[in-house]
Amino acid sequence: MAEDIGVIGAGLGGLSAAIHLAVRGKDVTVFEKNSSVGGKASELQMDGFRFDTGPSLLTMPFVLEQLYDAADASAEERVELVPVDPICRYFYPDGTVLDASAHEETFRAQVRAMAPDDADAVTRFLDYSQRIYELTSDIFLFHSLTDLKALLSWKNVGILLRLPQIDPFRTVHARTTSFFRDPRIVQLFDRYATYNGSNPYAAPATLNIIPYVEYRLGGYYVRGGMYALVRSLESIARRLGVRFRFDARVEGIAVAGGKVTGLRIDGGHEPFDTVVSNADAVFTMTRLLDDGSPRALRRTRRYERLEPSCSGLVFLWGVRGQNSRLAHHNIFFSDDYAEEFDDIFTRRVPPRDPTVYVSITSHADPSHAPEGHENWFVLVNMPYVTDENRDAGIPEVRAAVLRRLRHAGLDIEGDIVCEETVTPADLEQRYNANRGSIYGISSNSRNAAFLRPRNALRSPKGLYLCGGAAHPGGGVPLVLLSGKLAAEAVR
Numbered sequence: 001m002a003e004d005i006g007v008i009g010a011g012l013g014g015l016s017a018a019i020h021l022a023v024r025g026k027d028v029t030v031f032e033k034n035s036s037v038g039g040k041a042s043e044l045q046m047d048g049f050r051f052d053t054g055p056s057l058l059t060m061p062f063v064l065e066q067l068y069d070a071a072d073a074s075a076e077e078r079v080e081l082v083p084v085d086p087i088c089r090y091f092y093p094d095g096t097v098l099d100a101s102a103h104e105e106t107f108r109a110q111v112r113a114m115a116p117d118d119a120d121a122v123t124r125f126l127d128y129s130q131r132i133y134e135l136t137s138d139i140f141l142f143h144s145l146t147d148l149k150a151l152l153s154w155k156n157v158g159i160l161l162r163l164p165q166i167d168p169f170r171t172v173h174a175r176t177t178s179f180f181r182d183p184r185i186v187q188l189f190d191r192y193a194t195y196n197g198s199n200p201y202a203a204p205a206t207l208n209i210i211p212y213v214e215y216r217l218g219g220y221y222v223r224g225g226m227y228a229l230v231r232s233l234e235s236i237a238r239r240l241g242v243r244f245r246f247d248a249r250v251e252g253i254a255v256a257g258g259k260v261t262g263l264r265i266d267g268g269h270e271p272f273d274t275v276v277s278n279a280d281a282v283f284t285m286t287r288l289l290d291d292g293s294p295r296a297l298r299r300t301r302r303y304e305r306l307e308p309s310c311s312g313l314v315f316l317w318g319v320r321g322q323n324s325r326l327a328h329h330n331i332f333f334s335d336d337y338a339e340e341f342d343d344i345f346t347r348r349v350p351p352r353d354p355t356v357y358v359s360i361t362s363h364a365d366p367s368h369a370p371e372g373h374e375n376w377f378v379l380v381n382m383p384y385v386t387d388e389n390r391d392a393g394i395p396e397v398r399a400a401v402l403r404r405l406r407h408a409g410l411d412i413e414g415d416i417v418c419e420e421t422v423t424p425a426d427l428e429q430r431y432n433a434n435r436g437s438i439y440g441i442s443s444n445s446r447n448a449a450f451l452r453p454r455n456a457l458r459s460p461k462g463l464y465l466c467g468g469a470a471h472p473g474g475g476v477p478l479v480l481l482s483g484k485l486a487a488e489a490v491r
């Protein structure tokens with residue numbers, strides 16, 4: 001007989017877990033506090049514009065393909081992945097513009113034109129980045145760290161003995177400066193630490209794995225926007241028999257005798273002996289599981305010590321006019337990157353001079369904006385929410401964003417025809433993201449990968465975790481993997 005499994009949350013990790021469980025013949029019900037699927041990967045329609053409110057770039061496409069294959073998805077059920085080139089257009093404060101091409105030779109030529117001494121280092125750096133991926137991906141991404149047998153295989157023990165090659169003892173920034181001389185190229189490669197919400201001046205250089213993932217494994221646009229991917233996973237899950245209950249906020253996970261017994265919803269009790277939580281792992285362990293016992297208190301303290309990733313402030317702007325100077329993904333760098341990260345991670349205040357990310361899908365999908373207009377998704381990294389900074393400084397950041405764009409020759413303020421803002425506090429409140437973090441736990445310390453909550457817990461029995469704050473971490477491909485690992489861990 002099929003076994004009942006309750007999944008808390010219909011974010012990408014929860015959808016992946018539900019699909020993998022249903023493929024294994026389990027009877028799955030997903031409880032989602034909001035009225036639609038996707039979590040942080042949501043969508044907004046406004047005045048004829050369509051926006052993704054969360055992720056915009058898909059990497060490691062094979063993770064999605066594996067999920068589709070596992071579910072035996074038809075061609076119609078799969079989204080179309082479109083390679084983006086350039087992967088990103090970089091605008092520097094000194095007026096230089098650099099296209100980071102997906103084609104390494106072209107990328108090197110671009111770097112050569114701007115920083116001749118650094119061109120050859122691009123290939124050396126990507127080789128070094130690839131080496132980290134080859135040494136670590138199997139153990140840290142594709143397996144659950146609870147899988148002791150896999151962890152202690154000769155191959156993995158061999159990898160752990162080659163620890164210096166995965167570069168955990170220096171910071172991302174220390175390592176990029178050892179490859180590149182031009183501070184602008186250093187800034188470009190330092191930026192990748194933010195892909196999991198970390199600080200390049202603190203995070204271990206192991207995170208230099210990310211440029212390999214982007215440049216050599218590719219960066220993709222999902223035709224129709226990222227929400228098309230969310231819809232595709234929802235419909236596959238439904239085809240496999242997964243049930244969805246929306247506006248169903250789980251108030252707690254019921255436990256008796258060290259085992260999960262069900263979920264508390266709307267004052268009632270839904271019996272389950274297996275629960276996969278896609279709600280933020282720290283939120284799950286501190287707020288859904290807290291029974292007030294001394295043991296729960298100790299556990300809460302332990303989870304609260306995990307440093308959240310940075311948060312983000314999103315402006316969704318319908319913009320009149322079409323800017324041929326902009327690519328699909330654009331970065332407008334700040335004057336002083338170190339100062340910006342000091343604001344975000346040390347002072348925990350909104351950055352006074354933020355780096356600005358702008359993504360426009362209406363270039364690839366013209367139906368996303370009325371004719372003669374563009375849909376701008378604008379993102380600034382922000383500190384995670386604290387009692388002192390909650391919703392502080394939003395108008396100031398907006399002004400700084402517009403200043404930065406003006407500095408690059410884009411005076412668009414008068415052309416914003418409609419606007420919506422998603423603040424760090426919104427992320428916290430809408431999705432129960434721990435302190436509004438975008439990616440879950442930061443990787444600002446050497447042992448962060450080991451401290452990240454596991455997909456299967458020793459206690460209580462029957463509770464499994466997936467999503468950005470659980471192993472292997474945040475970002476679309478990793479949360480899809482987390483769902484797979486959690487489902488595999490369910491016995």
Ligand SMILES: Cc1cc2nc3c(=O)[nH]c(=O)nc-3n(C[C@H](O)[C@H](O)[C@H](O)COP(=O)(O)OP(=O)(O)OC[C@H]3O[C@@H](n4cnc5c(N)ncnc54)[C@H](O)[C@@H]3O)c2cc1C
Pocket residue numbers: 008009010011012013014031032033034037038039040041053054055056057058059248249250251278279280312314379427430431432433438439466467468469474475476477479
């Ligand atoms: C602005 C922004 C930009 C990003 N850009 C990128 C990008 O370009 N590329 C990339 O790869 N990643 C990006 N990310 C990260 C990526 O979006 C996330 O890592 C991923 O979507 C998180 O998925 P998740 O499985 O952790 O679930 P979440 O999205 O956190 O969803 C969890 C779900 O659980 C629900 N829930 C929580 N508590 C309860 C409860 N008590 N009861 C019922 N339901 C509950 C929530 O409502 C939510 O739907 C971005 C994120 C943001 C916010």
